[in-house]
Amino acid sequence: MAAEASPHDLIAKHRPTLDQALEAIRTRAYWSPHPEHPKAYGEHGSLSMSDGKSAFDALVGTRFDLDQPGTDDWVGGEVSPYGIELGVTYPHPDIDALLPAMRAGMRAWREAGAETRAAVCLEILARISARTHEFAHAVMHTSGQAFMMAFQAGGPHAQDRGLEAVAYAYVEQVRTPDAAEWTKPQGKRDPLVLGKRFTPVGRGIALVVGCNTFPTWNGYPGLFASLATGNAVLVKPHPRAVLPLALTVQVAREVLAEAGFDPNLVALAAEAPGEGLAKTLALRPEIKIIDYTGSTAFGDWLETHARQAQVYTEKAGVNxxxxxxxxxxxxxxxxxxxxxxxxxxxxxxxxxxxxxxxxxxxxxxxxxxxxxxxxxxxxxxxxxxxxxxxxxxxxxxxxxxxxxxxxxxxxxxxxxxxxxxxxxxxxxxxxxxxxxxxxxxxxxxxxxxxxxxxxxxxxxxxxxxxxxxxxxxxxxxxxxxxxxxxxxxxxxxxxxxxxxxxxxxxxxxxxxxxxxxxxNLTGGVYVNQTAAFSDFHGSGGNPAANAALCDGAFVSNRFRVVEVRTEA
Amino acid sequence: MAAEASPHDLIAKHRPTLDQALEAIRTRAYWSPHPEHPKAYGEHGSLSMSDGKSAFDALVGTRFDLDQPGTDDWVGGEVSPYGIELGVTYPHPDIDALLPAMRAGMRAWREAGAETRAAVCLEILARISARTHEFAHAVMHTSGQAFMMAFQAGGPHAQDRGLEAVAYAYVEQVRTPDAAEWTKPQGKRDPLVLGKRFTPVGRGIALVVGCNTFPTWNGYPGLFASLATGNAVLVKPHPRAVLPLALTVQVAREVLAEAGFDPNLVALAAEAPGEGLAKTLALRPEIKIIDYTGSTAFGDWLETHARQAQVYTEKAGVNxxxxxxxxxxxxxxxxxxxxxxxxxxxxxxxxxxxxxxxxxxxxxxxxxxxxxxxxxxxxxxxxxxxxxxxxxxxxxxxxxxxxxxxxxxxxxxxxxxxxxxxxxxxxxxxxxxxxxxxxxxxxxxxxxxxxxxxxxxxxxxxxxxxxxxxxxxxxxxxxxxxxxxxxxxxxxxxxxxxxxxxxxxxxxxxxxxxxxxxxNLTGGVYVNQTAAFSDFHGSGGNPAANAALCDGAFVSNRFRVVEVRTEA
Structure with a gap:
């Protein structure tokens, strides 16, 4: 398909932001490209407060069609903790059709390279950012967060965590150069000379199992870390918090297609009531990475049984x-x-x-x-x-x-x-x-x-x-x-x-x-808040979570490096 | 204890080598500080060919006393593939006494910081390098490698892989600064200001399960990656290839003690015939990391059962x-x-x-x-x-x-x-x-x-x-x-x-x-040889091995970063 947004243009557009993110995770000083104030939106193509509300209202009661292959039927039944029935239905996948379709685009995604993948991810985040007011209502009416928190934690703070994951994923992939010449002296004889090429390759399809309380904030790190490292990503939202992640998948598919990639690299797997789809998906051989936020019981189950996958869990703890x-x-x-x-x-x-x-x-x-x-x-x-x-x-x-x-x-x-x-x-x-x-x-x-x-x-x-x-x-x-x-x-x-x-x-x-x-926090910073690019969320070293958001360990196993060497 | 080799001196001595290693893993051009030619040794404190042979001969038939706590009795029965009975006996541990003793030094090792740990590791490698001729015989008479191969693969190439692991471990730990000041603007109000400190902390005791054929080459990456990231390391050699790793542990304990650290941060666990000590150790709650090279059956067993640990395996494959x-x-x-x-x-x-x-x-x-x-x-x-x-x-x-x-x-x-x-x-x-x-x-x-x-x-x-x-x-x-x-x-x-x-x-x-x-290899480089700092050994992405030597993924889960933040 023709690329409406060429990778080259996306790199030119987003490279400065990526560089700032790379600098921020290195210094861990304060930084964010995503404004926290609701009034900062409404210009430069972003939705204003009222437009965001209208966009959300227009979603209520609709069929959320993502044009995904392998869509059997339509499911949904979200009721806002504020009492509103959302009435949105989502594609319910035939996973035997959807998973192969998701793998189809992986070669081109691998060949795009780390920088293009990062630029595409940043474009996805930028378009999500422009719709922050719409996302705010979606997060509010699925998580029960008050509006301002849904706006900030579900919007800029979640986007920050996604961007942070992209930055870590990018820097991890470019630690090894694309190519090297290796010349080993052999005394008086001619040196041995090899040309070497190194390619980061994704592990397969990554599964994100979303949570009810922070669908975007807890979903974005895994989603973007996996996508940026060359994997396809299947998002299985919590059945009570589908809309924010369905919107996310929609934006991701739109950007991927415009940039000339297969939109099926990102897909939604909504489930019927009581279906237990996460369990089914987690054991599929195509699923190589799982990110999960939720109960200790299911987190432990995933770690024990989904042995074919890298499993990242955030579970319960006692603070x-x-x-x-x-x-x-x-x-x-x-x-x-x-x-x-x-x-x-x-x-x-x-x-x-x-x-x-x-x-x-x-x-x-x-x-x-x-x-x-x-x-x-x-x-x-x-x-x-x-x-x-x-x-x-x-x-x-x-x-x-x-x-x-x-x-x-x-x-x-x-x-x-x-x-x-x-x-x-x-x-x-x-x-x-x-x-x-x-x-x-x-x-x-x-x-x-x-x-x-x-x-x-x-x-x-x-x-x-x-x-x-x-x-x-x-x-x-x-x-x-x-x-x-x-x-x-x-x-x-x-x-x-x-x-x-x-x-x-x-x-x-x-x-x-x-x-x-x-x-000794006594002012306007609270123990329960962490800032992306500076604070680690969890440590990955105690039973509450086996990974921290976000460090090298969170991204480094999401891809492998394949080397091809030949005599020069 | 008094430090005979101060961390400060060790950093001054080894920082240039570390910097060269960091540059090498970035460019992946040819580099090694460890000479491959046997005649390169014998000066500057290193053992000559004949001194190395004498040192090895002097070991035969002796009790290899490492002065380890919790030594119950003495075991050993190595017979060289060349027909010589080595007759060396090694400490057989009471693991209930040894493991707590190994944990005792971890706080000081953590507080030393990444650079000091790297310098101590490089000093260990330098002293091993100086005894390369002695190690060559130890590797030859346990693995059955011919002398020249035992010398090169068991000596400089193994040391290169150890140094490579230290370099990756170091750079991974210093990605996050020791400290940061975080200042978040609050419009017209005073900014929020936090001071943050970040400390890499090891996971616990790391277990290295050695193999028969390449005791040092396959043992060093895990050993040095774990030690450099703040863990204690327990080395369980293959019962037919104890001596090269016993010598390694001896050197490590000597250097640790001289640098003012607890020598029990590195210990040997030799086993009695048929004891199956690796299985016992692998399930101990103190063991948080396992590096293993050997059969697919035991590698799969470790991955399945040693759930309290990060498990790195190199198993069988079909090339x-x-x-x-x-x-x-x-x-x-x-x-x-x-x-x-x-x-x-x-x-x-x-x-x-x-x-x-x-x-x-x-x-x-x-x-x-x-x-x-x-x-x-x-x-x-x-x-x-x-x-x-x-x-x-x-x-x-x-x-x-x-x-x-x-x-x-x-x-x-x-x-x-x-x-x-x-x-x-x-x-x-x-x-x-x-x-x-x-x-x-x-x-x-x-x-x-x-x-x-x-x-x-x-x-x-x-x-x-x-x-x-x-x-x-x-x-x-x-x-x-x-x-x-x-x-x-x-x-x-x-x-x-x-x-x-x-x-x-x-x-x-x-x-x-x-x-x-x-x-298309037709010259003097062979498919079965990889060079540290440039080639990856294995990919970690197919059933032959779940990790590659050496990349970020090989080191990043061996430690966690703990943050302490407070109002400035």
């Missing part, structure tokens, strides 16, 4: 904040309150266990007892969410009934320090909106209810529930932190201390157990 | 040479004869199946029938090995009775085009020395004995046996090549053709199936 002391007590309280509230705690990075010595802590406002610290955190959350408009804007909606059930069960686990409150969303009366609950537990294993208590705080309680765990000392807190990360995994660890010794000790635990540490 | 046409017939014959003869075909890279069209090929000496091509290859081998002194110097000795049995069984598989010949080694009358056999098979699946024939040529027949497989056409040869690589794996592929179309087609198969291709 801890160690509270030893602070010289900015109010800052600590407000920072924690925000972390616990954002998206109703439905982030894999949200703190769950707040470890507080039972004899209290020292602060710039004098000593505070365990009860005081817990009450003050509870009050800070209450204050932050006291206004319903603000509460709605921060909390979003509960993503599914399981989260609601878990929240309702939490009050039985211990003394409730902060009860969850029901909030009405005037714009979306169907939304289930709840403020976070804080439950007191005792972390002493010798305590009479120690075992029961431990069963609670050592399990992931995904959603707006945190545990204020009383520990005997900061040393005990560090022991519990170590045990938690080692046995349950953690995406994040937080700590507050004014003591260099304690800071060093908590850092030592995090280095030993491979967990990412945020120390 | 193919496609013979379509040539314009240097004599060069082709002599090149193939050398490839088939070197170390009695006991290399994972030795060609096994020579695919020749049954209607013959075109050459610069006119058309040659299938029978003529096979007879000419056989004659070339016969000529190369006609002189017993030269034959002994090329063939070495059969490494174990299994190889001999396989060779003896090969004559029953088809018409023998070249019979194996027994050669006496006057210096070592106990050596079992055999010239290669070439057996004719028919590659047509429709042929009456097709199934039996296929069973022969589609199984690895490790040792001095190759099959001259008659195929209907070059196109059929390519189909068989594709099927062989896909189903059985291949470390190497060779091809001879004067046709650009055929060259492109064979390259296409290799790109599709991920195999390393040597095209």
């Amino acid at each position: 801890t904040v160690v509270i030893d002391s602070t010289d900015r007590y109010q800052g600590m309280l407000s920072n924690l309150a925000f972390s616990l509230s954002l998206y109703s705690g439905q982030m894999c990075t949200t703190p769950q266990n707040l470890l507080v010595p039972r004899d209290g802590i020292t602060t710039d406002e004098g000593p505070k007892s365990y009860d005081e610290v817990v009450a003050d955190i509870a009050a800070a959350v209450g204050g932050l969410l006291g206004d319903d408009t603000r509460a709605n804007a921060l909390l979003g909606a509960l993503v599914n009934p399981d989260v609601k059930a878990r929240l309702e069960g939490a009050s039985g686990l211990g003394e409730v320090a902060l009860a969850s409150r029901e909030i009405t969303n005037p714009e979306f009366p169907g939304a289930v909106v709840r403020t976070p609950a804080i439950v007191k537990l005792d972390g002493a294993r010798k305590f009479w209810d120690g075992a029961e208590s431990e069963a609670a705080y050592l399990a992931e309680c995904f959603g707006p529930v945190s545990f204020a765990v009383a520990v005997d000392s900061t040393a005990d807190a560090l022991d519990l932190l170590r045990r938690t990360v080692r046995d349950k995994g953690a995406m994040t660890v937080g700590a507050y201390t004014t003591s260099d010794e304690v800071a060093e000790a908590v850092e030592e635990v995090c280095l030993d157990e491979c967990a990412q540490l945020s120390l | 193919t040479v496609v013979i379509d046409s040539t314009d240097r017939y004599q060069g082709m014959l002599s090149n193939l004869a050398f490839s088939l003869s070197l170390y009695s075909g006991q290399m994972c890279t030795t060609p096994q199946n020579l695919l020749v069209p049954r209607d013959g090929i075109t050459t610069d000496e006119g058309p040659k029938s299938y029978d003529e091509v096979v007879a000419d290859i056989a004659a070339a081998v016969g000529g190369l090995l006609g002189d017993d002194t030269r034959a002994n110097a090329l063939l070495g000795a059969l490494v174990n009775p299994d190889v001999k049995a396989r060779l003896e069984g090969a004559s029953g598989l088809g018409e023998v085009a070249l019979a194996s010949r027994e050669i006496t080694n006057p210096e070592f009358p106990g050596a079992v020395v055999r010239t290669p056999a070439i057996v004719k098979l028919d590659g047509a699946r429709k042929f009456w004995d097709g199934a039996e024939s296929e069973a022969a040529y589609l199984a690895e027949c490790f040792g001095p046996v190759s099959f001259a497989v008659a195929v209907d056409s070059t196109a059929d040869a390519l189909d068989l090549l594709r099927r062989t690589v896909r189903d059985k794996g291949a470390m190497t592929v060779g091809a001879y053709t004067t046709s650009d179309e055929v060259a492109e087609a064979v390259e296409e198969v290799c790109l599709d199936e991920c195999a390393q291709l040597s095209l």
Whole structure:
């Protein structure tokens, strides 16, 4: 087919952005090409706020035709956590037809080379970026995120993570030159001379298994890392969060075709209710790479059974904040309150266990007892969410009934320090909106209810529930932190201390157990947020995830280098 | 302990070599700091030929004490393929005592940082290099390689592969800076500012499971990649090839101690006869990385069962040479004869199946029938090995009775085009020395004995046996090549053709199936040899091996990066 956007033009257009991304992952200073402010859109071909809303509204109730081969029938049944039935149907694949069609374009994609693949990926991201306002509504009405978060996390931040993956993939592929001349001296005889050519080759078809809460943010790194390294990519979205990834696949197919490549290099695999399509796909011999975000049970299943594939998983974990002391007590309280509230705690990075010595802590406002610290955190959350408009804007909606059930069960686990409150969303009366609950537990294993208590705080309680765990000392807190990360995994660890010794000790635990540490955050950065190009999301070294976003290890096994050598 | 060789001094001493290695893996031009000529040694503190021999002789019959904790008793029973009983005994570990002792030094090793770890590794390699003549005898009398090959492949080439792994490990770790300042603009408000520190942390204890034929060459990449990335390394040698790795561990422990680190960061795990220690070690929770070279059966077992570890395997494969046409017939014959003869075909890279069209090929000496091509290859081998002194110097000795049995069984598989010949080694009358056999098979699946024939040529027949497989056409040869690589794996592929179309087609198969291709080698470079810093050994993308030596993927999962961030 004729290339409407030639690879050459795409390279010229995007090479400067790629170079900036390469520089950013090297320095890890702040950088992003994707504006965070909604008002930054609406010019230079990007959708304005109202156009984005209209575009989303126009999708509701339609058949989302991607013109994919092997489309048997149409499936879909997304209901927004805000109560709207999306009514969109998607192609349901005959995988015996779709998978071969996806492989057909791989040779040309391989021959395009790393730079062209990166440029095509950047064009896909640029077109997604232009539709950020449309994606924002799609993410909002599948994840339950509040609009501003859906806009930022589902838009520019997700695009950043995708671009970061492209940058890592690119640099990994060009570490080996395309060609080399090798001349080995042989003393007085003629040297041995070989010409060598090196080609990065993708592994096959990559499967992205999307999640409900962050379909784009958690989906883009694997999708773009695999595509940029020469693989075809099949996207199997969570059945409750199809639309954002269907839009993504649509844009990718459009750009691939315009650039002269086979659009089937990227395809969507929507599933019928209860079909369990991910399991079927994961065991297909054509699938060589799998990226998954979700439950530990299915992540472990993939790692155990999908042996023909490289499997990258982000699973459950138990995130801890160690509270030893602070010289900015109010800052600590407000920072924690925000972390616990954002998206109703439905982030894999949200703190769950707040470890507080039972004899209290020292602060710039004098000593505070365990009860005081817990009450003050509870009050800070209450204050932050006291206004319903603000509460709605921060909390979003509960993503599914399981989260609601878990929240309702939490009050039985211990003394409730902060009860969850029901909030009405005037714009979306169907939304289930709840403020976070804080439950007191005792972390002493010798305590009479120690075992029961431990069963609670050592399990992931995904959603707006945190545990204020009383520990005997900061040393005990560090022991519990170590045990938690080692046995349950953690995406994040937080700590507050004014003591260099304690800071060093908590850092030592995090280095030993491979967990990412945020120390003494009291301002506008939160433990549950990471910035692409600078922060690693997860470490890949504890049970919460077997890979980090994004490092060399995340991309290096997605391709191999084939060498052809011949006498010169 | 006091550092006799300070990290600072080691960095000053070795940084230039590291920088050259980094440049070499980037350009993939020829480079090596380790001389290949035996006479290059004997000055600047390195052992001369005679001193190396004396040092080896002095080891025979001794207890090889490494001063390791948890040494229960002493084991050993190596018998040289040249007939000498080595009589060396090695520490047999109590692994419940040894593994914790190995972990003890990991914190200091982590804190040393990537550059110091690289410098320590380079000092280990430099001291091994200085003892190359001693290692040559140790490799010769465990692998059965002839002296010159044991010297080169077991010495400088192995050291090159170790250094290459250190270079990859170093560059992978320093992709992320030690520290960064992150300043995010907030419009009119103050920017958000965070200080970030990044630390590469090893995964735990790495296990190297050594092989019989190339204890150092195949052992060093994993050993040095793991050590350089902050892990402790436990070396479990093949029970018939302990000495070269025991010497390696000895040098590593000596250098670590002198540099102020815990020598137990590197330890030896020799085993009692029939103990199956690799299996026990591979499932220990402390073992987080495994490097293995050997049978497909045990490699597959490791990949399936050692789920707590990153497992890197090099297993069996079936290497193919496609013979379509040539314009240097004599060069082709002599090149193939050398490839088939070197170390009695006991290399994972030795060609096994020579695919020749049954209607013959075109050459610069006119058309040659299938029978003529096979007879000419056989004659070339016969000529190369006609002189017993030269034959002994090329063939070495059969490494174990299994190889001999396989060779003896090969004559029953088809018409023998070249019979194996027994050669006496006057210096070592106990050596079992055999010239290669070439057996004719028919590659047509429709042929009456097709199934039996296929069973022969589609199984690895490790040792001095190759099959001259008659195929209907070059196109059929390519189909068989594709099927062989896909189903059985291949470390190497060779091809001879004067046709650009055929060259492109064979390259296409290799790109599709991920195999390393040597095209039209007629001079002094052989398909079974790869040069560190330039050639990849294996691809990691077909069943013969799940990793290549050496690329980013070989090192990137051996460590994780832990980030600590705090408000600036």
